[in-house]
Amino acid sequence: MTVLEMIDPATLTIDANVRADVQLDKAFLASIKEHGVIQPVVAHRGEDGGAHVLYGQRRTLAAVETKQSLIPVYVVDSLTEADRLAKQVVENDHRQALTDHDRAEAFHQLSLLGVSATQIARKTGAKKATVDSALKVRANDTATAALANGMTLEMAAVIEEFHGDEDAIVKLEQVADQNPQGFDHTAQRLRDDRTRAALIAEATAEVEAQGLTVVDEDVSYWDYKGAMARITDLRTSEGEPLTVEDADAAHIGWSYLGEVRVTYINTDWKAAGFTKPGAARSGKMTEEEKAERRTVIxxxxxxxxxxxxxxxxxxxxxxxxxxxxxxxxxxxxxxxxxxxxxxxxxxxxxxxxxxxxxxxxxxxxxxxxxxxxxxxxxxxxxxxxxxxxxxxxxxxxxxxxxxxxxxxxxxxxxxxxxxxxxxxxxxxxxxxxxxxxxxxxxxxxxxxxxxxxxxxxxxxxxxxxxxxxxxxxxxx
Structure with a gap:
């Protein structure tokens, strides 16, 4: 049953609300001061007999701020807490768009009440993927703080994705602040770097498990003239090709095709009695050539x-x-x-x-x-x-x-x-x-x-x- 009552706004109780930042802008306050509350607030009677606001938090606070003596209130039968929050999300979005932070907080409150992500999506009209993303963000303090500081839900979800990687998070925060249009590119680059590092770490562990030393220098570059050589470039004293068993080290890099490349090496092929067909390389790379190589990479x-x-x-x-x-x-x-x-x-x-x-x-x-x-x-x-x-x-x-x-x-x-x-x-x-x-x-x-x-x-x-x-x- 619904009853329209005129109630002193100062006596209304506002419970937990989905809107984290209630924006009482000057134009809104001026309208309430001049015309009063035209659209009734919706409330229900609590166990204490007082009226608890379901919908209309902004109108109630503005009425108190502008010292309205009475405002119209629809007093309805009590709703469940979950339904109340879900309906607030819908109502607030219609009246004044919720921020991503508000929406994530609302979804979080609903989840604490035992409402599943699927049910939250159904009750609020949000996409299931959006609800899942919001709940992940809300479960991470750093991502939640980023959301509260103005990042979009999509950006905050990326912050959550890189949980534990402080360097990546700092870089993402800087890009979000200084060049938000480049955020997606930076995020993808960080994902690629992380994937590349993981694959190289896996390959490194496998090489070390074979008892080989991992060397940093790539002997396949044309200007290398040290004592090491790829086993594929070497031959035995009888002219036979070498095998992996003849290697005592390996270089792990990233190929042009975007794959981990393991190059097996003998670190002192002359001392081992191997031969290397072809002329020896000569000359060192200039600083310009080195810089150009770094740029290409x-x-x-x-x-x-x-x-x-x-x-x-x-x-x-x-x-x-x-x-x-x-x-x-x-x-x-x-x-x-x-x-x-x-x-x-x-x-x-x-x-x-x-x-x-x-x-x-x-x-x-x-x-x-x-x-x-x-x-x-x-x-x-x-x-x-x-x-x-x-x-x-x-x-x-x-x-x-x-x-x-x-x-x-x-x-x-x-x-x-x-x-x-x-x-x-x-x-x-x-x-x-x-x-x-x-x-x-x-x-x-x-x-x-x-x-x-x-x-x-x-x-x-x-x-x-x-x-x-x-x-x-x-x-x-």
């Missing part, structure tokens, strides 16, 4: 991380309800200027296009997507074109910038993608003309569809022109 790592972030962005772009602005024009211009790349998207990388659209890379996947009655044809065409461009990129792209790579990356930037530093080596080197510039320059002509036009719009326009021409011929 760092940029290759940065490129690997950026590739993951970039593909994730493209997948999200294609999941949107509508194709991005200017998509049709981008497809048309790509066909005209980068036809081989577009063709590769269909002939060589249709499986990857299906992956970008959320399916798996297998035979017939793209056919299944495009043949659906609900298929989004513009999006599917765009996915094929983007697949061709994405697959045209590699680690060599930043060292040899091309107009094709620049065209692709600049368009992604127009659609909201944040280019990493290594990707800007391509866009800064090549054609930096963005799709927005092209749109502006061609907007006065009728030769291409306007930005945002769909294939359906083009087809409709053609039909209208045909009808007009037919009508004109009949009138003549």
């Amino acid at each position: 760092e940029n290759n790592k940065a490129w690997d991380a950026a590739t993951i972030v970039r593909i994730e962005f493209v997948q999200k772009l294609l999941k949107a309800k509508t194709t991005p602005k200017g998509a049709l024009k981008f497809v048309a211009q790509s066909m005209g200027s980068h036809g081989y790349t577009v063709a590769d998207g269909l002939s060589k990388h249709s499986g990857f296009a299906a992956e970008l659209l959320g399916a798996t890379d297998e035979y017939g996947a793209l056919t299944a997507i495009t043949s659906k009655a609900t298929a989004k044809h513009e999006t599917n065409v765009l996915a094929v074109v983007l697949a061709g461009f994405e697959k045209s990129l590699s680690r060599a792209s930043w060292r040899n910038p091309s107009s094709t790579a620049s065209h692709y990356l600049n368009q992604l930037a127009v659609w909201g993608y944040t280019l990493s530093d290594v990707e800007t080596l391509i866009t800064d080197h090549g054609n930096t003309e963005t799709q927005e510039t092209v749109n502006t320059e061609t907007s006065s002509t009728n030769e291409a569809p306007t930005p945002g036009e769909t294939f359906e719009d083009v087809r409709t326009g053609e039909e209208e022109l045909i009808a007009e021409e037919t009508g004109y011929a009949d009138a003549s």
Whole structure:
């Protein structure tokens, strides 16, 4: 049963509320002071007989602040604590969007009451993945503090992901504060570094278990002239190849293909009586050459991380309800200027296009997507074109910038993608003309569809022109 009562706001009790920061801005207080509380607060009678606010914490506090004597209150039958909190989340989001911190705190309170993540999602209308992420963040003090300090839930979840790695957390906090647009790239780079370190540590343990010494110097570089040599470069006194058993050390590195590489070595092959066919290497690397090598290594790592972030962005772009602005024009211009790349998207990388659209890379996947009655044809065409461009990129792209790579990356930037530093080596080197510039320059002509036009719009326009021409011929 619900009863409308006029109650002194100072006598209302406000229990635990999902909103951590109650924002009583000047405009809101001025409105309450002048007009009073128009939308009734909702409360229930507690065991003490007092009215406890269910919904309307801000209105109640503003009424007290502006010294309102009475405000309208709907007094309802008591709700369970879990339902009360869940309904507050929904109500507060409708009235004034909750912060990620507020929402995480609400989910946490619900979980403490024994409500499962699935039930929380159902009660509040949140996605299950969001609830899971919020609960993980709330269970970690560092991530919770980051969330309270203004990080988004997604950023705080990354902080939780790197729990225990203080250096990584410091770096993430700095990026979040100084360059939030680059946060995803930094996070992925840290993930890659962590994975690489774990694999190298595993390989190191295996090598040491064989009784071999792990050396830091990579003898495979052209300028190495020390006493060590790879066993693959050595021969016995009889000219026979060496085996792993002839090694007494190993170098553990990271290959160009992104895999752990173990190089087995003999640390003093001359003393061991082995021979090394071919001329000895001579000359030392200059400091410039050493610096260039370090740059290549760092940029290759940065490129690997950026590739993951970039593909994730493209997948999200294609999941949107509508194709991005200017998509049709981008497809048309790509066909005209980068036809081989577009063709590769269909002939060589249709499986990857299906992956970008959320399916798996297998035979017939793209056919299944495009043949659906609900298929989004513009999006599917765009996915094929983007697949061709994405697959045209590699680690060599930043060292040899091309107009094709620049065209692709600049368009992604127009659609909201944040280019990493290594990707800007391509866009800064090549054609930096963005799709927005092209749109502006061609907007006065009728030769291409306007930005945002769909294939359906083009087809409709053609039909209208045909009808007009037919009508004109009949009138003549």
